[in-house]
Amino acid sequence: MKFHTLTLLSHILAYIRKDLLLELRRGYALGGLTVFVLCIVFIIYLSFGEIEGRLWITLYWIAFLFISIHTVLKGFALENNNRYLYYYSLLRPEYIFLAKWIYNTCMLVALGMLMYAILSLVAGNPIDDQGIFLLTVIAGAVGISLCFTFVSAIAVKSDQSATLMTILSFPLIIPVLLHLIRLSRASLPDTMITDIATSLITLGSIDLLLAGLGLLLFPYLWRS
Amino acid sequence: MKGIWWKSLTVCILLYVILAGFLVPLRPGISDVSPGRVVAGEAVVLKVEGYNTFFTRAKDSIHAWLKLNDEYAFPAKHIIVSHDASIDVQFEIPDTFPLRGTVHPMSLILTDDTHGSFVLPNAVFVRDCQYFDPPDGIWENVTLIDLQKVKGFYFPYRNILHETIRNAYFHIPMWFGMIIIFIASAWCSLRYIRKGNAEEDLKALALNSTGTLFGVLGLLTGMLWSKFTWGSFWSWDVKQNTAAIAVLIYLAYFVLRNSLPDPDRRARVAAVYNIFGCAMLIPLLFVIPRLTDSLHPGSGGNPALGGEDLDNTMRTIFYPAVIGWTLLGVWISELRYRLLRLHWWIIFGK
Numbered sequence: 001m002k003f004h005t006l007t008l009l010s011h012i013l014a015y016i017r018k019d020l021l022l023e024l025r026r027g028y029a030l031g032g033l034t035v036f037v038l039c040i041v042f043i044i045y046l047s048f049g050e051i052e053g054r055l056w057i058t059l060y061w062i063a064f065l066f067i068s069i070h071t072v073l074k075g076f077a078l079e080n081n082n083r084y085l086y087y088y089s090l091l092r093p094e095y096i097f098l099a100k101w102i103y104n105t106c107m108l109v110a111l112g113m114l115m116y117a118i119l120s121l122v123a124g125n126p127i128d129d130q131g132i133f134l135l136t137v138i139a140g141a142v143g144i145s146l147c148f149t150f151v152s153a154i155a156v157k158s159d160q161s162a163t164l165m166t167i168l169s170f171p172l173i174i175p176v177l178l179h180l181i182r183l184s185r186a187s188l189p190d191t192m193i194t195d196i197a198t199s200l201i202t203l204g205s206i207d208l209l210l211a212g213l214g215l216l217l218f219p220y221l222w223r224s
Numbered sequence: 225m226k227g228i229w230w231k232s233l234t235v236c237i238l239l240y241v242i243l244a245g246f247l248v249p250l251r252p253g254i255s256d257v258s259p260g261r262v263v264a265g266e267a268v269v270l271k272v273e274g275y276n277t278f279f280t281r282a283k284d285s286i287h288a289w290l291k292l293n294d295e296y297a298f299p300a301k302h303i304i305v306s307h308d309a310s311i312d313v314q315f316e317i318p319d320t321f322p323l324r325g326t327v328h329p330m331s332l333i334l335t336d337d338t339h340g341s342f343v344l345p346n347a348v349f350v351r352d353c354q355y356f357d358p359p360d361g362i363w364e365n366v367t368l369i370d371l372q373k374v375k376g377f378y379f380p381y382r383n384i385l386h387e388t389i390r391n392a393y394f395h396i397p398m399w400f401g402m403i404i405i406f407i408a409s410a411w412c413s414l415r416y417i418r419k420g421n422a423e424e425d426l427k428a429l430a431l432n433s434t435g436t437l438f439g440v441l442g443l444l445t446g447m448l449w450s451k452f453t454w455g456s457f458w459s460w461d462v463k464q465n466t467a468a469i470a471v472l473i474y475l476a477y478f479v480l481r482n483s484l485p486d487p488d489r490r491a492r493v494a495a496v497y498n499i500f501g502c503a504m505l506i507p508l509l510f511v512i513p514r515l516t517d518s519l520h521p522g523s524g525g526n527p528a529l530g531g532e533d534l535d536n537t538m539r540t541i542f543y544p545a546v547i548g549w550t551l552l553g554v555w556i557s558e559l560r561y562r563l564l565r566l567h568w569w570i571i572f573g574k
Contacts, residue, residue, distance in 0.1 A: 150500065154480065154493055154496065154497055157484060157489060157493050158480070158483040158484050159483070160483055164479065164480065164483055167476045167479050167480075168476045168479075168480060168497070170472070170476075171469045171470075171472040171473040171476060172473060172500070172501070172504050174466075174469050174508070175504065175507040175508050175511070175512055178512060198515065199515075202507075202511060202515065205507075205511075206507050206511075209503060209504075209506070209507070213499070213500055213503050217417075217496045217499060217500060220417045220492065220495075220496055221492070221493065221496045223492075
């Protein structure tokens with residue numbers, strides 16, 4: 001049993017290490033993100049003049065959503081199919097899914113924090129309860145990366161993967177996104193939302209559902 | 225012809241649903257009372273407009289009360305029947321009310337031997353009331369009011385719904401049918417990924433087309449209903465939004481199929497997405513609407529499906545409607561599946 005757990009961990013860690021190396025070698029995630037956030041803030045600033053709390057949060061999640069679509073999909077699309085055949089011969093598909101998911105979650109948390117810093121720098125920071133907002137970003141990264149890892153594994157099967165990714169992931173991510181926006185509104189100073197626990201529990205159960213489905217269905221997807 | 229018995233059953237049920245759904249009249253009801261505001265202590269004549277009523281037939285047996293709460297009411301002095309759909313009811317509003325406050329909403333109760341009895345909640349607002357206890361002689365105990373039972377086969381008369389209550393046999397069964405069909409489709413997809421039999425994938429595709437059709441029809445009937453009861457076609461109600469997103473999930477399924485040229489890979493990937501999408505309907509349709517306020521019955525303080533919205537008369541048509549529409553969906557899917565299978569045979573052989 002102990003041996004089993006060890007192989008699982010070492011396999012997953014090796015895969016994550018490989019992904020991280022690839023990312024660092026290309027290194028345009030950071031630059032792309034900065035341009036993206038600045039672009040959004042600039043356009044909104046030009047049309048509204050100032051960015052108040054609820055708008056700030058909406059902006060944050062719009063930017064987060066598009067950046068995560070981009071980041072997660074890229075993780076799959078950058079390697080060609082032959083190399084996946086090689087990974088498949090080395091690892092069990094569940095391990096690959098887990099590794100991808102953990103890697104994407106860490107990536108999204110990091111990007112989320114970075115975006116938080118950039119937005120606070122250029123558009124001010126209306127958040128009152130930083131703890132709740134941080135928790136929301138982490139919960140969001142877990143849920144979004146679960147859903148998007150799975151959907152991008154589907155989308156890369158097609159030639160127009162970027163378009164397909166947007167079409168497939170938008171309706172699936174709405175339940176998660178609704179709770180995220182609700183949760184992050186609770187971190188604003190003049191909030192009316194008090195039942196954070198209910199939202200967190202619901203979000204957690206949706207995440208569990210996504211994780212279960214992902215682990216069960218990913219091997220079938222992988223095989224094709 | 226295979227399956228002739230259930231196909232004829234479907235036709236019979238749907239004929240019954242459509243005929244009974246449109247032909248059974250609404251129970252008589254009060255549609256309007258004017259004036260709606262009166263002053264305590266004055267004598268007023270309330271003009272009561274009826275819907276589906278035959279006041280000339282009931283003439284002498286009509287009795288009317290204005291009801292304050294579950295304890296107190298006072299009777300009408302005089303009732304003049306002008307024609308079938310309208311009567312004038314004369315009340316002498318007392319100065320003193322057995323309840324604190326200066327303004328009281330009162331419900332109008334009518335009862336007679338032709339229609340039975342009907343109630344219009346908050347029919348009249350009385351202002352300048354004074355509090356006095358014990359109450360005047362004019363006040364009667366509500367429990368002593370002798371209400372007549374309604375005879376005959378009627379749909380309930382509801383003040384906001386009116387005749388649109390018949391939409392219950394079309395709008396709600398569409399969602400029941402859609403969910404049943406989507407679950408059946410996910411089941412077929414599950415069998416496909418386990419056994420790899422191409423026919424199961426075609427079944428899932430056929431069922432998903434019908435399910436999406438039902439979803440779109442459910443949205444359209446819902447939008448019509450929303451226009452009449454809530455005022456606009458799209459009210460941004462949480463259930464409207466989540467239902468639209470559910471339909472989007474399945475539209476994405478068709479986009480996914482069309483973007484994959486290789487038939488084997490298409491079938492496998494589409495089957496996996498189908499199961500995933502079907503599971504995501506659970507939070508979308510059953511969790512989120514329960515967490516937010518909604519204009520729909522059953523949430524945000526509105527009464528649920530049942531009570532006076534779905535009485536026993538309506539149940540005798542509503543449940544057959546659910547079965548009938550679902551069977552029709554299965555029938556359409558079966559035809560579509562056979563067509564798809566023919567195409568498959570032409571291209572790849574049996």
